[in-house]
Amino acid sequence: xxxxxxxxxxxxxxTRLGLLTRLGEEPSSIAGLTRGGVLTRQAxxxxxxxxxxxxxxxxARLGRESLWELRRQRLEDARAFLDLMSRRWDDRIERxxxxxxxx
Amino acid sequence: xxxxxxxxxxxxxxTRLGLLTRLGEEPSSIAGLTRGGVLTRQAxxxxxxxxxxxxxxxxARLGRESLWELRRQRLEDARAFLDLMSRRWDDRIERxxxxxxxx
DNA sequence: AAAATATGCAACCTTTTAGTTGCCTTTTCG
DNA sequence: CGAAAAGGCAACTAAAAGGTTGCATATTTT
Numbered sequence: 001x002x003x004x005x006x007x008x009x010x011x012x013x014x015t016r017l018g019l020l021t022r023l024g025e026e027p028s029s030i031a032g033l034t035r036g037g038v039l040t041r042q043a044x045x046x047x048x049x050x051x052x053x054x055x056x057x058x059x060a061r062l063g064r065e066s067l068w069e070l071r072r073q074r075l076e077d078a079r080a081f082l083d084l085m086s087r088r089w090d091d092r093i094e095r096x097x098x099x100x101x102x103x
Numbered sequence: 104x105x106x107x108x109x110x111x112x113x114x115x116x117x118t119r120l121g122l123l124t125r126l127g128e129e130p131s132s133i134a135g136l137t138r139g140g141v142l143t144r145q146a147x148x149x150x151x152x153x154x155x156x157x158x159x160x161x162x163a164r165l166g167r168e169s170l171w172e173l174r175r176q177r178l179e180d181a182r183a184f185l186d187l188m189s190r191r192w193d194d195r196i197e198r199x200x201x202x203x204x205x206x
Numbered sequence: 207a208a209a210a211t212a213t214g215c216a217a218c219c220t221t222t223t224a225g226t227t228g229c230c231t232t233t234t235c236g
Numbered sequence: 237c238g239a240a241a242a243g244g245c246a247a248c249t250a251a252a253a254g255g256t257t258g259c260a261t262a263t264t265t266t
Binding site for chain 2: 004005007010011012014020021025026070072075079082083085086089090092
Binding site for chain 2: 254
């Protein structure tokens with residue numbers, strides 16, 4: 001279960017969140033993601049690899065360019081984990097409250 | 104809106120996820136969190152500060168010890184952000200599908 | 207008051223991370 | 237074919253992250 005850390009770590013960077021947001025609009029190539037930004041192509045590439053390793057994006061080669069696409073499922077995974085933590089906390093509060101009411 | 108990166112970055116570490124999980128069970132002191140682990144007290148302290156800066160925990164001094172507690176709300180914030188991204192992606196897919204059906 | 211417990215602060219070290227530059231390969235297009 | 241466009245790979249740098257040790261301070265506890 002604790003491979004979630006890598007997932008959150010991948011999300012924990014401004015640049016990468018920006019890339020994810022753009023990929024959320026539409027799949028894009030490295031050159032496309034680089035255009036208009038301040039980073040070099042290689043910097044973008046490295047971030048994409050990190051996102052890929054975390055399972056947040058996939059890449060498909062298409063001729064001379066590679067199309068990167070968001071993997072919604074992985075966002076869901078992260079969300080589920082946070083849900084679980086929240087729920088556990090709520091349960092604990094509930095148990096506490098119940099215990100107080102008894103005594 | 105893009106202070107979410109710091110939030111996810113705080114979540115993106117095994118040790119911190121572990122601490123959060125323990126704090127999800129019950130509030131605890133630094134010494135308490137250190138006992139039974141492999142890290143030094145100072146390492147734990149640093150992680151707690153990072154979590155605090157990200158808004159994920161709060162600290163209340165109690166005599167000679169400090170009680171750290173999970174802030175459920177902040178988990179919710181992270182979840183909401185992921186929700187938003189997922190939803191945007193879905194909407195886009197939906198738009199695409201609709202467009203294809205028309206043509 | 208003295209010993210023990212819980213923490214704070216600061217300096218230091220090592221590994222990762224984020225980015226860069228330079229050069230080489232693969233595709234496409236005029 | 238030859239130039240332009242899109243990428244891959246590797247080496248290098250600076251800064252941040254994760255940890256440690258050592259020492260000082262505040263609170264209990266006996």
